Amino acid sequence: xxxxxxxxxxxxxxxGRISILNCDYTNSMFDYFLWYKKYPAEGPTxxxxxxxxxxxxxxxxxxxxxxxxxxxxSLHIVPSQPGDSAVYFCAATRASGGSYIPTFGRGTSLIVxx
Amino acid sequence: xAGVTQTPRYLIKTRGQQVTLSCSPISGHRSVSxxxxxxxxxxxxxxxxxxxxxxxxGNFPGRFSGRQFSNSRSEMNVSTLELGDSALYLCASSxxxxxxxxxxxxxxxxSWLTVV
Numbered sequence: 001x002x003x004x005x006x007x008x009x010x011x012x013x014x015x016g017r018i019s020i021l022n023c024d025y026t027n028s029m030f031d032y033f034l035w036y037k038k039y040p041a042e043g044p045t046x047x048x049x050x051x052x053x054x055x056x057x058x059x060x061x062x063x064x065x066x067x068x069x070x071x072x073x074s075l076h077i078v079p080s081q082p083g084d085s086a087v088y089f090c091a092a093t094r095a096s097g098g099s100y101i102p103t104f105g106r107g108t109s110l111i112v113x114x
Numbered sequence: 115x116a117g118v119t120q121t122p123r124y125l126i127k128t129r130g131q132q133v134t135l136s137c138s139p140i141s142g143h144r145s146v147s148x149x150x151x152x153x154x155x156x157x158x159x160x161x162x163x164x165x166x167x168x169x170x171x172g173n174f175p176g177r178f179s180g181r182q183f184s185n186s187r188s189e190m191n192v193s194t195l196e197l198g199d200s201a202l203y204l205c206a207s208s209x210x211x212x213x214x215x216x217x218x219x220x221x222x223x224x225s226w227l228t229v230v
Contacts, residue, residue, distance in 0.1 A: 006156075034218075036221075041223070042223055043118070043204055043206075043221030043222050043223050043224055044157070044204070044221045045220075045221070046218045046219070046220070049218075089156065089157060091157075096170055099145065099162060099164065099169050099170060099210070101147065101159055101162055101170050102159075102219065103159065104149075104156050104157035104158075104159075105156055106154070106155060106156030107156050107157075
């Protein structure tokens with residue numbers, strides 16, 4: 001049972017335009033959400049996060065929006081650049097066994113065309 | 115500061131064999147977690163170790179096991195390998211994800227396991 005869902009396996013965007021990656025979750029106990037980016041042959045790297053008490057967090061070209069009532073979050077990249085082409089994983093955490101272990105979605109492959 | 119180091123990077127094993135993967139966390143990090151990545155399933159949590167104790171475990175069969183040493187280095191072992199175990203195994207370290215949900219975890223480059 002997938003608790004974190006990224007329903008779009010891939011997304012193609014033109015350079016300079018906005019990329020919007022979506023993520024849905026089912027467990028209302030999640031209290032922190034993160035996005036990771038992964039290039040081929042590399043491990044995932046942390047991109048941006050948001051606490052459940054906020055609805056928006058911005059870091060440069062990257063903004064994450066959280067809609068708790070809809071259990072939905074999205075990552076906006078503006079403007080998109082070819083170097084942003086990677087797989088993006090959405091993750092959600094909740095307290096478990098004394099730690100916060102992220103549960104990841106299956107990822108969305110973003111391709112930004114020059 | 116050195117990142118998370120995983121060895122070996124690539125390996126090929128035969129069905130029925132066992133394999134041990136190694137992970138050296140970032141210096142000072144005491145939490146190590148392991149993930150399996152396959153094309154259709156994304157990142158699946160295997161287990162987390164903190165101060166040599168398994169603190170969390172994912173939904174994997176008992177053939178998957180791990181341990182952590184006093185220097186925080188960790189190993190994971192898969193016994194009686196099956197074809198479906200072919201995957202990228204990622205190790206991640208963190209200072210202590212128990213103190214804050216926002217504590218970032220840092221991933222290694224992974225170990226590519228192919229079972230034939």
